[in-house]
Amino acid sequence: MSEILEYKGVWVLVEQRRGVIQPVTYELLGKARELADSLGVEVSCLLMGFKVKDKAQELIHRQADKVYVVDDSRIEYLLEEPYTRIAADLINKYRPEILLCPATTLSRSLAARLAANLNVGLTSDCTGLDINPEDRCLLQTKPAFGGTVMTTIISKNHRPQMATVRQKAMKEAVADPQYQGEVEVLELDASFFASRAKVLEVVDEAATSINISDANVIVSGGRGMVKAENFKMLEELAKMLNGAVGASRAAVDEQWIPYSHQVGQTGKTVCPKLYIACGISGQIQHLVGMQTSDIIIAINKDPSAPIFKIANYGIVGDLFEIVPQLTKRLGDKS
Amino acid sequence: MIDYLLTEEQIMVRDMARQITDEKIRPVSAEYDRSEKFPWDIMKDIAKSDLFGVYIEEKYGGMGGGILELCLVTEEFSKGCAGIAICYSASALGTYPIILAGNDQQKQKYLPAIAKGEKLAAFGLTEPAAGSDASALQTTAVKNGDHYVLNGLKHFITNGGDADIYTVVAMTDKSRGARGASIFVVEKGTPGFTFGKKEDKMGIRASSTSELIFNDCKVPVENLIGREGMGFINAMRTFDMSRPGIGAQAVGIAQGALDEALKYAKQRKQFDKPISSFQGIQWMLADMATETEAARALVYASAREVAAGVKDVGVHSAMAKMYASDVAMKVTTNAVQICGGYGYMKEYPVEKYMRDAKITQIYEGTNQIQRNIIGMGLIRESSK
Amino acid sequence: MNIIVCIKQVPDTNDIKIDPAAKRLVREGVKTMINPFDMYAIEEALRLKEKLGGKVIAMTMGPAQAESALREAISLGCDEAILLSDLAFAGSDALATSYALSQAIRKIGQFDMIFAGKQSLDGDTAQVGPGIAAILDIPQIINVRKIQEIKEGQIIAERMTEYGYEVLQAPLPCLMTVVKDINMPRLPSLKGKMKAKSTQVTVWKAADIGAEEARIGSKGSGTDVWKIVIPPARPQGKIFEGEGAVDQLVDTLKGLIK
Numbered sequence: 001m002s003e004i005l006e007y008k009g010v011w012v013l014v015e016q017r018r019g020v021i022q023p024v025t026y027e028l029l030g031k032a033r034e035l036a037d038s039l040g041v042e043v044s045c046l047l048m049g050f051k052v053k054d055k056a057q058e059l060i061h062r063q064a065d066k067v068y069v070v071d072d073s074r075i076e077y078l079l080e081e082p083y084t085r086i087a088a089d090l091i092n093k094y095r096p097e098i099l100l101c102p103a104t105t106l107s108r109s110l111a112a113r114l115a116a117n118l119n120v121g122l123t124s125d126c127t128g129l130d131i132n133p134e135d136r137c138l139l140q141t142k143p144a145f146g147g148t149v150m151t152t153i154i155s156k157n158h159r160p161q162m163a164t165v166r167q168k169a170m171k172e173a174v175a176d177p178q179y180q181g182e183v184e185v186l187e188l189d190a191s192f193f194a195s196r197a198k199v200l201e202v203v204d205e206a207a208t209s210i211n212i213s214d215a216n217v218i219v220s221g222g223r224g225m226v227k228a229e230n231f232k233m234l235e236e237l238a239k240m241l242n243g244a245v246g247a248s249r250a251a252v253d254e255q256w257i258p259y260s261h262q263v264g265q266t267g268k269t270v271c272p273k274l275y276i277a278c279g280i281s282g283q284i285q286h287l288v289g290m291q292t293s294d295i296i297i298a299i300n301k302d303p304s305a306p307i308f309k310i311a312n313y314g315i316v317g318d319l320f321e322i323v324p325q326l327t328k329r330l331g332d333k334s
Numbered sequence: 335m336i337d338y339l340l341t342e343e344q345i346m347v348r349d350m351a352r353q354i355t356d357e358k359i360r361p362v363s364a365e366y367d368r369s370e371k372f373p374w375d376i377m378k379d380i381a382k383s384d385l386f387g388v389y390i391e392e393k394y395g396g397m398g399g400g401i402l403e404l405c406l407v408t409e410e411f412s413k414g415c416a417g418i419a420i421c422y423s424a425s426a427l428g429t430y431p432i433i434l435a436g437n438d439q440q441k442q443k444y445l446p447a448i449a450k451g452e453k454l455a456a457f458g459l460t461e462p463a464a465g466s467d468a469s470a471l472q473t474t475a476v477k478n479g480d481h482y483v484l485n486g487l488k489h490f491i492t493n494g495g496d497a498d499i500y501t502v503v504a505m506t507d508k509s510r511g512a513r514g515a516s517i518f519v520v521e522k523g524t525p526g527f528t529f530g531k532k533e534d535k536m537g538i539r540a541s542s543t544s545e546l547i548f549n550d551c552k553v554p555v556e557n558l559i560g561r562e563g564m565g566f567i568n569a570m571r572t573f574d575m576s577r578p579g580i581g582a583q584a585v586g587i588a589q590g591a592l593d594e595a596l597k598y599a600k601q602r603k604q605f606d607k608p609i610s611s612f613q614g615i616q617w618m619l620a621d622m623a624t625e626t627e628a629a630r631a632l633v634y635a636s637a638r639e640v641a642a643g644v645k646d647v648g649v650h651s652a653m654a655k656m657y658a659s660d661v662a663m664k665v666t667t668n669a670v671q672i673c674g675g676y677g678y679m680k681e682y683p684v685e686k687y688m689r690d691a692k693i694t695q696i697y698e699g700t701n702q703i704q705r706n707i708i709g710m711g712l713i714r715e716s717s718k
Numbered sequence: 719m720n721i722i723v724c725i726k727q728v729p730d731t732n733d734i735k736i737d738p739a740a741k742r743l744v745r746e747g748v749k750t751m752i753n754p755f756d757m758y759a760i761e762e763a764l765r766l767k768e769k770l771g772g773k774v775i776a777m778t779m780g781p782a783q784a785e786s787a788l789r790e791a792i793s794l795g796c797d798e799a800i801l802l803s804d805l806a807f808a809g810s811d812a813l814a815t816s817y818a819l820s821q822a823i824r825k826i827g828q829f830d831m832i833f834a835g836k837q838s839l840d841g842d843t844a845q846v847g848p849g850i851a852a853i854l855d856i857p858q859i860i861n862v863r864k865i866q867e868i869k870e871g872q873i874i875a876e877r878m879t880e881y882g883y884e885v886l887q888a889p890l891p892c893l894m895t896v897v898k899d900i901n902m903p904r905l906p907s908l909k910g911k912m913k914a915k916s917t918q919v920t921v922w923k924a925a926d927i928g929a930e931e932a933r934i935g936s937k938g939s940g941t942d943v944w945k946i947v948i949p950p951a952r953p954q955g956k957i958f959e960g961e962g963a964v965d966q967l968v969d970t971l972k973g974l975i976k
Contacts, residue, residue: 017881077884080848080858105879109860112848116816119933121940124843139944144842145743147949149736154944196857197888200874205882213880217975223361241975250361259863259899260878265731265839266754266898274974284731288839291952295974297967298955301681304601311955313970315963322964329968346911353905384908397908 007097007159010036013087013111014047014059015102021047021055024102028165029062029173031129032100035138038131041097042066046090048083050076053185060181062173068094069185074193077202078106080113081195086188088117096160098138100129103164111164120158125269127169128152138163146265146288167213168271205260212261217243217274218293220263221251222286224279224300224319228256233320234278237327246270248286264289278319282307299323336627338634340406347403350383351410359414366417366540367686370532372496373418373540380422381451389426390433394445400641401575405582405633412586413593416690417540419586421454423579424492424541427698428455430572431501431517435560444499444519456497458488458520458546459569465490466703468503468566469512473548475504480555482506482518484548487530492697494544495529498522502546503569506562515565519557526551537689570648575640576698577651581633581658584694588626588662591669591687595619598673598684609672618672622665629658649711656704659694666691719772721763722826723796724819724834724846725756727780727787731839741943743840745781752787755835758896761903762865763833764795770868773797775826779807779818785919793906793914800826804923809936812841816849818934821927823854831873832893836861847895857888863899 010032015022025045032043042065047056049071056067068090075082087110091099101111103125115122128141132154138161140153155161212218219238221231231245238245246263247256263270265285275293280286282298282305290296291310298311299319308314315322340348358379366373380386388403390396397403404426411419429448432440432455447453464470473486484504488494500520507514520527530545560568596619599610609615636654640647666688670677677684695701729735730749737744752760763774776791778784779802788799802822810818823829832851837844844860851858863878871890876883878897906914924934932938958966 080851080860084852105861108844109848109858112812112843112845113852113858115845115940116813116849116852119813119940121811121813122843122845123941124845140941142842145734145736145840146731148734150947150949151943152945152947153941155941158940197859197886197892199884200887201885203876203882203884211880241971259897260880260882262898288731296952296955297971303676304598308955308957310952312952313955313967314957315967316957316959317963322967325964326968326971329964330971342915343912347908350906350908350911357905379905382907383905388908 004157004159007095009041009094009096010039010043010098011091011096011100011160012043012045012064013099013101013107014045015104015107016047016049016052016055019049019051019055021058022102022104023172024104024167025059026062026172027167027170028100028102029059029064031165031170032098033063033173035098035129035131039097039136044068044094044096046087048075048086053183056183060183061175061177061179063176063179065181067181067183069183070188071185072188072193074195077199078110079195079197079199080110081197082193083110084113084117086192087114089192091118091160099160099162101162101164103166108164111162115162118160120160120162121153121155122162122164123153123155124164125166126163127166129163129165129170137161143292146269146284147292148288166271205258212244212246212263212270213268215244215270216272217241217276218246218263218270218272218290219243219276219278220246220248220280220290221257221278222248222280223250223254225251225256230320231257233323233327237276237323237330240327240330241274243272243274246275246290248280277307277311278323280307281305282310336631343399344403344406347385347388347397347399348406348410351385351407354379354383354385355410355414359411359418363415363418363540364683364686366415370534370539372542373421376418377421377451377454386422386425386451387449390429390445390449394441395449396445397449401578402634402637402641405578405637408579409582409586409589409630412583413590415540416583416587416687417538419583420492420538420541421496423576423583424456425454425497426579427572427576428457428493428497428499428501430575431457431559431568432519434571434575435517435564435568439556440519440559448499453498454493454496455499455501456491456493457572458491458494458500458502460488460490462487462489466700468569469515471503471505471515473502473504474508475506475516475518475553477506477555481552482555482558484518484520484526484551484553486548488546489530490533490543490697491546492541492543494542494546495532496542500546501559502548503565506565510563512566513563515569516562517559517565517568518553519559520548520551520553524551524553536692537686538693573699574648574651577655578633578637578640580694580698581629581636581654584655584658584662584691585626585630585633587687587691587694588622588629588658588665591666591684591691592619592622592626594684594687595622595669595672598676602674615672618668622668625661626665629654629661633658649708652699652704652707652711655698656701656708659691659701662691662694719766719770719831720829721766721772721774722823722829722832723756723759723763723774723776723791724832724850725760725776725778725787725791726753726835726838726841727751727778727784728753728839736946736948738946738948741946750783750786752790753835753838755837755896755898757835757903758898758900759833759835760791760794760796761901762896763831764904765901766831766865766868767795772830775800777819777822778802779810779815788919789914789917790906792917793910794904795910799917799919801919801921802927803921806924806929806931806935809939810934811939811941812843812845812849813940814934814936814938816846816853817938818924818927818929819846820850820853821929822922823850825922825927830890832856832891834893834895836895836897844895847893851893854893856891856893858893858895859886859888860895862894862896865894865900
């Protein structure tokens with residue numbers, strides 16, 4: 001186990017899309033800096049993609065000490081095999097003690113394949129990370145069972161300690177244009193880029209609406225919306241609040257709104273500052289997806305709806321009257 | 335609920351029906367009540383689950399059970415929506431003449447598709463002038479060589495227009511009165527067989543209630559069920575079998591309403607307390623629950639008797655149907671009462687149970703006819 | 719087509735009990751169900767079997783009671799059921815679970831596809847699917863919302879992301895994790911339930927799958943639970959009623975969004 005002590009450094013897997021570094025990376029860097037300072041080690045980034053090498057400086061300016069870049073057209077899209085192979089090789093070579101990855105769909109998949117490949121533990125979707133002063137181990141905290149419980153996980157005997165980190169859970173690294181760091185662009189052999197899976201096409205959807213996982217405000221509709229057209233009024237309220245539109249499973253099953261908006265057990269787990277539930281009864285399967293939101297407001301005509309039990313504020317009434325009124329009144333003065 | 339010591343298979347059947355009710359029927363019950371569209375999607379789900387065959391012999395493609403299984407399923411469906419439940423159980427009503435009096439060829443021809451849920455059945459007896467007085471039938475069936483010609487009008491037929499297989503009672507010999515009726519199988523699409531208006535009903539609105547119009551409709555002699563003149567006897571035997579099913583529907587409606595009322599009472603606060611803490615409400619709930627349980631016990635007991643092939647089940651099955659439907663009307667009315675103003679609003683599920691309950695006191699023999707059957711049966715028994 | 723579906727029996731959501739002292743879920747006496755995402759995996763596997771022929775093997779690692787989940791899978795139409803059950807597997811995290819399932823899959827031998835639900839309700843990790851793919855060294859397509867085509871030993875499927883979806887092609891054998899959008903799971907049939915009653919569930923212990931002791935159970939886990947905390951329940955909220963209800967709500971909202 002003395003090998004464990006040979007692992008040093010906090011690494012961050014960079015999230016990039018179409019050559020643009022995603023904000024969640026800066027959140028991870030913020031936390032990485034804090035952890036690294038506690039441990040007295042460096043922060044490094046692993047940036048993989050295509051046409052990304054000139055972005056490396058952006059990472060340095062967010063207090064990364066080192067950036068390893070692998071830039072190649074064959075890894076333009078995240079494919080688990082080449083990304084795993086490259087990451088595993090670098091990790092085995094440079095031996096970081098901690099690797100933080102964003103808990104985005106693709107990075108979670110990559111992290112899971114990578115962890116199994118390295119035979120190490122992985123804690124997914126963390127909302128809290130700290131160093132245990134007794135043994136320098138990473139304490140990885142995450143909500144479980146829909147937030148009814150907070151679990152803290154530790155990986156005593158495996159290195160690197162891997163965690164995927166939930167968006168908006170950490171504070172972004174402070175920008176420091178004077179920060180000095182090193183960028184190393186790696187030239188790798190063709191065999192690193194081999195992938196049995198290929199990306200044939202990338203289709204963007206819901207171009208106009210905000211991704212609900214990122215939103216600070218979510219206005220959500222359930223069975224009480226009665227039909228698809230009625231979601232328009234939620235869109236208007238959401239727009240007024242700079243938020244996104246969510247939905248319960250009932251609304252998605254009725255095909256009033258696409259699955260990408262579904263919040264709940266078989267949908268997305270969200271934790272916005274404000275969650276407004278309209279015509280949602282509050283079945284447990286929905287609650288587990290949003291009950292850790294900071295403020296919950298419920299609008300429902302059924303006074304016995306379970307949603308009122310967890311709402312900070314509620315109105316028992318007709319959402320078709322209340323929601324447009326809210327939108328109008330919020331637009332009035334502000 | 336009392337433990338009725340159901341067999342493992344019966345529990346499987348009941349749980350299967352319960353799952354369909356909770357996952358498929360409840361979510362759409364209000365919508366079908368509003369739209370009155372026929373619930374084909376739900377019929378498909380029921381078909382996939384094999385539940386259409388629970389009362390049909392295995393050799394004809396069924397699951398080999400009987401009336402009790404039919405009651406278990408009907409009760410569960412009725413907790414979710416009595417209208418959708420009756421689409422299922424009225425098909426059984428339309429099938430029973432074939433099961434009770436059909437020959438092997440007829441059973442081979444019609445039962446498998448019904449058991450698989452590929453086709454629905456309907457029973458065509460009632461006419462504008464012949465309701466409780468079933469012997470006043472006007473529809474005629476005149477034999478002509480290798481076929482019968484049917485002429486007449488049936489109305490208030492459940493599954494009318496949507497079923498494929500109709501067992502129709504017509505007079506083959508008016509001069510013989512009650513002994514002059516016969517039952518025929520008439521398939522949808524037979525020339526001369528059309529459908530009239532679909533009724534706009536108080537309740538069970540998901541089910542279609544329509545007129546059957548026979549206009550020189552030619553039906554092959556092979557489609558005669560049993561012998562000429564046996565029509566009423568077979569119709570009465572059919573009702574003996576189906577009455578527990580209506581009883582089960584009524585029990586399901588009552589239970590559904592009771593569950594809603596209880597849920598509401600526990601969370602509705604007035605005078606700083608949930609209303610379930612008031613003795614008055616508790617007494618109402620107690621009576622509702624006891625009567626529902628008693629109705630269930632009577633329905634199951636009658637169903638077991640029928641399933642066991644006991645002779646002369648008519649009086650007991652009439653008791654089951656009559657009592658359960660009267661209980662359903664009472665329980666659902668009280669359920670609305672407990673829910674107060676909310677109970678009266680269509681947005682709340684409980685008023686639908688009350689509207690649905692009423693028909694159970696009327697169809698498949700009004701409760702007045704049921705009382706006739708029971709009264710006359712008692713007198714007959716005591717004269718022996 | 720030989721299709722393997724990895725499923726997990728999880729506590730019924732409506733019945734979750736935590737034991738903070740023992741740092742785990744209470745599983746005894748709690749109602750269980752098949753993990754919801756796995757239902758979609760089973761359904762997709764069954765649809766492919768109906769279209770292309772072959773068989774579907776349902777597999778799970780768990781205590782003896784997990785057998786009921788496998789019987790449910792059979793009642794839906796799966797052909798065989800395998801339960802990995804051994805005290806030695808107890809305390810497994812996603813890593814150790816992936817290893818055990820992979821060993822069992824190796825024992826089965828030939829397979830064309832492995833399906834799993836995107837993640838489990840109780841573990842929430844979404845790691846076991848990719849973990850199995852890594853250990854068996856096969857390609858993976860995660861978050862599949864639609865299979866476009868399977869032909870000539872290749873699968874073309876859409877993987878769902880936050881932005882929309884990507885169309886991927888991979889050679890078989892391949893592992894897929896599925897999301898809810900992919901299909902509508904069927905209900906079991908009575909005939910299926912009766913078949914499930916009489917079907918033999920194969921039970922394998924660690925020795926049967928040649929599992930190395932060091933890689934299973936808590937020994938084989940990469941992570942440990944350090945602490946479980948039950949956060950305080952959300953306090954009772956305020957219900958706005960009567961005439962000025964909407965006004966009060968608007969004022970509250972304005973205050974919040976400042």
